[in-house]
Amino acid sequence: MNVKKSRAHQKAIGMLKDSLRRTSARTRQDFDVAVAVSGGADSLALAVTAAKVLGRGNFSTITINYGLQPDSAEIAENAAKQCLELGAREADVVEVSIQGSANLEAKARTARYEVFRKLIVQHESQHTHTLVVLLAHTLDDQAETVLLGLARGSGTSALFGMSEFTGDYLRPFLQLHRKETEEICLVNGLSYWLDPTNSCSKDDDLSRVPTRSVVRNILLPEFEQIFPGVRKNLTRTATILSADSGYLEKVALKEYRSCTYTRENMHELDIDRLKLLPDALRWRVIRLWCKEHADFEQLTLERVLQIDKRLIQLDGLGGRNIQLPGEFIVRRTEWNTLQIFRQLQSRCPLAPEKH
Numbered sequence: 001m002n003v004k005k006s007r008a009h010q011k012a013i014g015m016l017k018d019s020l021r022r023t024s025a026r027t028r029q030d031f032d033v034a035v036a037v038s039g040g041a042d043s044l045a046l047a048v049t050a051a052k053v054l055g056r057g058n059f060s061t062i063t064i065n066y067g068l069q070p071d072s073a074e075i076a077e078n079a080a081k082q083c084l085e086l087g088a089r090e091a092d093v094v095e096v097s098i099q100g101s102a103n104l105e106a107k108a109r110t111a112r113y114e115v116f117r118k119l120i121v122q123h124e125s126q127h128t129h130t131l132v133v134l135l136a137h138t139l140d141d142q143a144e145t146v147l148l149g150l151a152r153g154s155g156t157s158a159l160f161g162m163s164e165f166t167g168d169y170l171r172p173f174l175q176l177h178r179k180e181t182e183e184i185c186l187v188n189g190l191s192y193w194l195d196p197t198n199s200c201s202k203d204d205d206l207s208r209v210p211t212r213s214v215v216r217n218i219l220l221p222e223f224e225q226i227f228p229g230v231r232k233n234l235t236r237t238a239t240i241l242s243a244d245s246g247y248l249e250k251v252a253l254k255e256y257r258s259c260t261y262t263r264e265n266m267h268e269l270d271i272d273r274l275k276l277l278p279d280a281l282r283w284r285v286i287r288l289w290c291k292e293h294a295d296f297e298q299l300t301l302e303r304v305l306q307i308d309k310r311l312i313q314l315d316g317l318g319g320r321n322i323q324l325p326g327e328f329i330v331r332r333t334e335w336n337t338l339q340i341f342r343q344l345q346s347r348c349p350l351a352p353e354k355h
Helices: 007-027 041-054 072-086 104-126 139-152 178-187 211-226 230-259 271-275 279-293 301-313
Strands: 031-036 060-065 091-095 130-134 260-263 266-270 321-324 328-332 337-342
Touching: 007 031, 007 041, 007 130, 007 178, 031 041, 031 104, 041 072, 041 178, 060 072, 060 104, 072 091, 104 130, 139 178, 139 211, 139 230, 211 230, 230 260, 230 271, 230 279, 266 271, 266 279, 271 279, 271 301, 271 337, 279 301, 279 337, 301 321, 301 328, 301 337
Parallel strands: 031 060, 031 130, 060 091
Antiparallel strands: 260 266, 266 337, 321 328, 328 337
């Protein structure tokens, strides 16, 4: 397939080159590239851009068939076929099964990253280079993510949206509009799929429509009429918050190491040290502690504030024990520390609550 270039494609090529350059500087090692291709405009535009930047045979693609649409298999095979024509070394199609009808978007996302993780592990067992997976999230996706995080009150970790580089994943198109990816596909003769779940109107029963689709098709267009450029503004806000949060996380990690220690196999936090920290750092230290010593990835802000207020600020007057998910307990000890443990593994009875 002859790869043509438009102004949008030239912009995309520059973005991908810059992202790969930053990734190389960050990892300080050679890596291979796989492009995640859904069959939509964004991912096919990324595939054709990778073909231009990396050259034929120097990238592979991975397409996932979730089986959620009557023609899912045909869509996946068509995407893979076009990727091979673009010059992909391999264009694998992986079938996954999504059980149940609730939370399909979240289940598909979990299944998708599980496939990517297996691909990365398999690649690294067979090659000397690591594998970086390119994801085609755009500026529009970023704006939607930030707005959703704001509406849900998810805290700064959600408000700064998606990072360009996360582990083995690279998102080079976070400054590219969705309409530009469609233009790239059109210029290069690529046939892309329009996911019906991404479309809705005010006349639909919005309680049955994925929330992101409502944000994409109703809320953001309305905001754009009132605040022209709102998508770019939200993305700019995410960039600023990401930089601020990144710095705070580094400081919090340093403070965490000075506040935590192990006493008789119990993981403890020094309350007196915690009290000296500003809220932004103290809350992060609590999150880090719970993440390291409990079986859950993220602790809600409500739980963090509960631990802070009852066990730290009120000196235990609000109760000395707080129950967390997974049967974990956070306890304030008589020697002014916090402990975290599974309730069934506790070697001593819980401290009585004060009334």
